[in-house]
Amino acid sequence: MSRIAYVNGRYLPLSQAQVHIEDRGYQFADGVYEVVPLYRGRLLDEDPHLDRFDYSLRELQIAPPMSRAALKLVLRELVRRNGLSDALLYFQATRGVAPRDHKFPAKTKTAFVATMRRSRPPSAKQIEEGVSVMTTRDIRWERCDIKSLNLLPNLLAKQQATVAGVFEAWLVDDDDNITEGSSTNAWIVTSDGKLVTHDAGAAILNGITRQRVIKLMEGEGLTFEQRAFSREEAMRAREAFLSSSSSFVLPITRIDGKPVGEGKPGPMTRRLREIYVAAALEAPVVI
Template identity: 60%
Template sequence: MGRIAYVNGRYVPHDRAQVHIEDRGYQFADGVYEVIAVHKGMLVDADPHLDRLDRSLRELRIDQPMSRRALMAVIRELLRRNGIRQGIVYMQVTRGVARRDHPFPKVSVPALVMTASRKPPPDLSVLETGKKAVTVPDIRWGRCDIKTVGLLPNVLAKQHARTSGAYEAWMVDAQGNVTEGSSTNAWIVTREGQLVTRPTGNEILSGITRASVMDLVKREGIDFVERPFTAEEAKQAREAFITSATSYVLPIVQIDDAVIGNGKPGTIARTLLQAYLAHMEGAGASR
């Protein structure tokens, strides 16, 4: 059986799923999205993801497409129909269909689409090798805290990383500070052994995996601070890594031409990855 998608109240074959040409998400990027990891048939950090979806909708003044309970029922049914045990659920809510005009329509019905796909967990051999990141100017708008579908700057950054032979692009603001990765949050461990990540604000997305890892940092008793850090400081760090729902905790061993530490994943990244894997099996999992 082929993949099944959910489109505005109907479960349909993935290859025949359609939205209207005047959906405002298509024409204006007037919509938001969330991605939830599925691990062994369980949703990872589902409530925090849906809380962030609610916040994004409020910030753009888009109505809820349905209740939390109904949304969870759709997610579970979509996973069942697709037989997903390991993968992701993608959900997108737009302001809906209206005549093309910049102001909000006087009347609109939010459009909800959802897909589920298989995706293997990250290869843990990365703990022996790590990944490379490159830096790019951050050219995004001023409300990166809203998880909108307007991702063209992120796409360009990620493509630059790929063509540069890197896994991720770290975006750098006008002050020379790292904001975040094109689809991840960025972390470093200073030469003195302090873990650092940028504080949340309008400049970055408040990552759900980031928040879970911060809880694990506190539990592990790791010296930690939230503050901006420059790309140059990152290149001189003892360790660097990224976090996201699909990358988990992934070590970065090179930024541009600079080798990080001894060129191998560090102990803090290793510790936090193992702690996060346990979190996925326990407190972070929900049906």
């Protein structure tokens, strides 16, 4: 089956999906996006993803492309036409098409596209043995809470990690604190057993999986802190893990080549992944 995309009101084979050369997303990264995981036929945390999509649009003063009800219909129809049960559903909105000029155009229509691809979840080995990360300087702009199309610093960090042969890059700010990963949120379990992740705000993207993990921890009665933590504290941590829509909860067992704790996934990380997957399977099936 050929992949189907949605482009400004039309469902098209991916090979025929096109946007205008003067779309401001193409010329200025003037737009926002979301990625919703489809897991065993279930759209995970769809409404929180749409809430963040609306937030990002408001922050960039871009009009919504359609109502939420209409958007949900479009996404479900795209799921149906692609016939996938485990996938990543990507959609983006830009300010639209206008002659190239830095200031906002006086009149424009929000452009909207959506695509799907099969998900590439972590391997059984990565889940059982954990993955490695490296640290690198955080050079992003000061509004990381907006899920914008402007991802060049993230791409450079991810490429640096790829060249180094590790799974992810953890970004370090000017105070030597770890903010998040290039496409994931960062977590540690401190030497005295406290769960810590950077506080939500402009310095990080408040991941939807991150938010779900926090709710699950509250339900389990686990104590945690939302605060900055340093690279040095991470190196002393008992456990570490990352969270994202594509990896869920994934253990980290090496940071900058040095083992985390005993160098293997810890009990807290294993438990959080277990309860996350269980919660995901409680979501309603959409296909």
